[in-house]
Amino acid sequence: MASLLEEYNVDLTNVEAPDGYGRPADDLYEFVVGDVYIQEGSKNHPDKSWIIFKYLIGDAGKDYSELFSLPKDPTNPTDQEATRLGFYKQRLVSLGVAPEDANTVGRDDLVGVRGTFELRTTKGKDGKEYQNIRNFKVAGSDGSLPKAKATAKPATAVSNPFAN
Numbered sequence: 001m002a003s004l005l006e007e008y009n010v011d012l013t014n015v016e017a018p019d020g021y022g023r024p025a026d027d028l029y030e031f032v033v034g035d036v037y038i039q040e041g042s043k044n045h046p047d048k049s050w051i052i053f054k055y056l057i058g059d060a061g062k063d064y065s066e067l068f069s070l071p072k073d074p075t076n077p078t079d080q081e082a083t084r085l086g087f088y089k090q091r092l093v094s095l096g097v098a099p100e101d102a103n104t105v106g107r108d109d110l111v112g113v114r115g116t117f118e119l120r121t122t123k124g125k126d127g128k129e130y131q132n133i134r135n136f137k138v139a140g141s142d143g144s145l146p147k148a149k150a151t152a153k154p155a156t157a158v159s160n161p162f163a164n
Contacts, residue, residue: 023131024064026119029057031064033095033113038070047072051088053110055117064119066091066133094136114139 005012034056040049049070057064068088071077077085089102095113097105115138121131 023121024057024062024119026121026131028116028118028135029055029064030116031055031057031114033110034063036107036110053091064133091136094138096138 032055033053035052035054037052037054038049039052041047050067051070052068053066055064055066056062068091069081069084071081071085089099092102092105092110093099095110097109115136117136118134119131120134121129124130
C-alpha cells in the first residue's frame with residue numbers, strides 16, 4: 001500500500017505530535033513577561049474585554065497567555081467581575097507591583113520581568129480542560145531565579161521506622 005506522503009518524500013519518524021492542542025506541556029518554566037495589553041472583544045465574545053499577559057517561556061520561544069476579564073461596567077462591577085479583578089490585582093502583586101501602585105502600573109513596568117511558574121491542566125466542572133499557572137515566582141532584584149523547592153525523598157527504613 002502506498003503512503004499518503006510517499007510522493008512528497010516526507011519522513012515522520014523524528015516528528016513529534018503536539019500535545020494539548022498546541023498548548024505548552026504541563027511543566028515548570030522560566031518566563032519573561034513579553035507583553036501586556038488590553039483586547040476588546042473576540043469572535044465569540046464581541047462585548048467582552050480582557051487584560052492579557054503574554055509570557056515567553058522556555059528556550060524554544062513558546063509563549064503562554066494569561067487572561068483577566070474586565071467588567072462591563074467598571075463603575076459597578078458584579079461580584080463575579082470584582083473577584084476576577086482581584087485575581088488581576090493578585091497577579092500584579094506577584095509580579096512585584098506594590099498594592100498601592102496597582103492602579104498606575106503600565107505595560108513598561110511589567111515587560112521584561114523574569115521568573116518561574118508551573119503550568120498545570122485540570123478538568124473544569126463543565127468537563128473541559130483548562131491550563132492554569134501555579135507556583136508563580138518572580139526573580140530577585142539581582143536577576144537570579146528563585147530556587148526550586150526540594151522534592152520530598154521517599155521514606156526508607158532508616159528515615160521511617162514504621163516502613164516495612
